[in-house]
Amino acid sequence: MISFDLALEFVLKHEQNFGTETVPFSEAYNRVLAESVLADRDFPPFNRSTRDGIAVSSKALSEGMKQFKIVGIAQAGAPQLNLENHTDCVEIMTGAMVPKNADTVIMYEHLERVGDTFQLLEKVKPGQNIHYQASDFEKGATLLKPGVKITAAEIGVLASVGKHEVLVKVNPKVAVVSTGDELVDVDKEPLPFQIRKSNSYSVQGLLKKEGMTADVFHLVDDKEILEKKLAEQIEKKDVLILSGGVSKGKYDYLPEILNKLGVQKEFHRVLQRPGKPFWFGIHHIHKTFIFAFPGNPVSTFVNYHVYFKPWLNKTLGAKNPVFTVLLKESMENSTDLTFFKGVQVAFENGSLVAEEVKTTGSGDVIGLTNIDGFVQLSPKDVMKEGAKAPFIPTRSLT
Numbered sequence: 001m002i003s004f005d006l007a008l009e010f011v012l013k014h015e016q017n018f019g020t021e022t023v024p025f026s027e028a029y030n031r032v033l034a035e036s037v038l039a040d041r042d043f044p045p046f047n048r049s050t051r052d053g054i055a056v057s058s059k060a061l062s063e064g065m066k067q068f069k070i071v072g073i074a075q076a077g078a079p080q081l082n083l084e085n086h087t088d089c090v091e092i093m094t095g096a097m098v099p100k101n102a103d104t105v106i107m108y109e110h111l112e113r114v115g116d117t118f119q120l121l122e123k124v125k126p127g128q129n130i131h132y133q134a135s136d137f138e139k140g141a142t143l144l145k146p147g148v149k150i151t152a153a154e155i156g157v158l159a160s161v162g163k164h165e166v167l168v169k170v171n172p173k174v175a176v177v178s179t180g181d182e183l184v185d186v187d188k189e190p191l192p193f194q195i196r197k198s199n200s201y202s203v204q205g206l207l208k209k210e211g212m213t214a215d216v217f218h219l220v221d222d223k224e225i226l227e228k229k230l231a232e233q234i235e236k237k238d239v240l241i242l243s244g245g246v247s248k249g250k251y252d253y254l255p256e257i258l259n260k261l262g263v264q265k266e267f268h269r270v271l272q273r274p275g276k277p278f279w280f281g282i283h284h285i286h287k288t289f290i291f292a293f294p295g296n297p298v299s300t301f302v303n304y305h306v307y308f309k310p311w312l313n314k315t316l317g318a319k320n321p322v323f324t325v326l327l328k329e330s331m332e333n334s335t336d337l338t339f340f341k342g343v344q345v346a347f348e349n350g351s352l353v354a355e356e357v358k359t360t361g362s363g364d365v366i367g368l369t370n371i372d373g374f375v376q377l378s379p380k381d382v383m384k385e386g387a388k389a390p391f392i393p394t395r396s397l398t
């Protein structure tokens with residue numbers, strides 16, 4: 001058995017490059033950007049009004065003017081007007097171009113309409129209520145860099161600069177395969193000795209968060225079927241995420257079958273809990289990576305987060321952020337295993353504080369709904385209340 005640190009090092013050593021592809025920007029959500037995105041024009045591209053009201057010249061204000069004749073309306077989406085006489089005003093809408101010779105906007109709430117004029121009710125600061133051209137970014141500035149995970153915010157930027165197509169990293173082709181005779185379909189009524197499949201659907205959900213779709217299969221504990229079906233998937237896919245069938249049971253055939261199929265074992269069994277019987281290997285001819293996770297739901301879930309996700313991020317050139325939390329109560333690990341303890345987190349005095357959530361163990365699938373992530377405890381580690389601990393989030397905080 002190897003340590004968790006060594007196992008992770010082995011996995012990360014095998015980062016891959018699946019290349020890049022161009023996709024419509026609206027389909028780029030959750031993908032990893034593979035190019036720099038530049039400002040195609042100044043942001044904002046012109047001096048834009050930030051209020052509905054009137055545009056005036058500060059020259060008139062400095063001359064003590066308090067009442068302005070209305071000579072036009074500047075609408076958002078209309079070409080720039082010209083304030084020909086500096087003592088007049090132009091009505092202006094939020095988002096409209098500030099007229100030539102005007103440099104100050106006063107909102108309607110600070111004005112009173114008198115005939116065809118507006119009268120000032122409040123003090124005015126020259127230059128107010130204008131979002132100045134290029135004050136956010138100048139044309140040519142780098143707005144997004146390669147390696148950024150595209151979220152809704154980045155989609156907005158891509159749209160704003162006219163990037164209707166964008167270069168992203170190609171995701172690996174993944175099959176999620178669960179194994180086990182005790183597992184029945186979600187829409188079936190299990191017999192007393194059966195349970196419904198859940199792991200593959202959880203993993204499929206996790207992959208969706210990465211902008212990935214995966215084929216999901218279930219295989220029964222039959223050596224011939226396992227061999228045939230896994231051989232097909234190894235040929236077709238870049239990654240197989242397996243769950244179940246990797247520990248010491250009489251029907252835990254996967255290590256034997258994977259070996260028979262020519263998958264080179266990198267390691268089997270890690271000094272960690274949960275997730276100890278993890279089997280990791282590579283089929284070098286087909287360049288397929290096999291993450292064979294133990295079948296207990298929490299074990300599969302933990303191992304997806306601590307191995308597969310960092311491998312995927314490294315492979316795609318995305319960041320692998322490191323998080324820490326403060327412990328609400330002390331935590332002790334008297335074993336020689338790396339422990340992942342499910343916790344709930346909350347902000348307290350500006351820091352993220354983690355509180356352990358008791359579960360019945362790695363078979364407690366419902367327990368996963370009560371946690372925000374896992375705190376990582378090194379072997380023989382004693383962490384006092386208030387200590388900073390590594391944290392693997394499994395849920396976003398919003």
Ligand SMILES: Nc1nc2c(c(=O)[nH]1)N[C@H]1C(S)=C(S)[C@@H](COP(=O)(O)OP(=O)(O)OC[C@H]3O[C@@H](n4cnc5c(N)ncnc54)[C@H](O)[C@@H]3O)O[C@H]1N2
Pocket residue numbers: 178179180182183195196197198199200243244245246247248249252274275276277293294295296297299362363
């Ligand atoms: N003699 C030993 N027994 C066990 C060891 C060991 O070291 N020596 N390790 C234990 C640990 S730790 C784990 S974790 C489990 C993992 O075993 P397997 O990977 O072989 O998984 P299975 O036996 O197939 O299943 C374990 C458990 O999880 C349920 N399961 C499996 N797949 C799914 C699924 N897709 N959805 C929902 N639930 C699933 C399965 O029914 C079992 O209850 O082994 C220990 N034993």
Ligand code: MOO
Pocket residue numbers: 272273274275276277294296298299362363
């Ligand atoms: O991975 Mo197992 O969960 O340590 O019981």
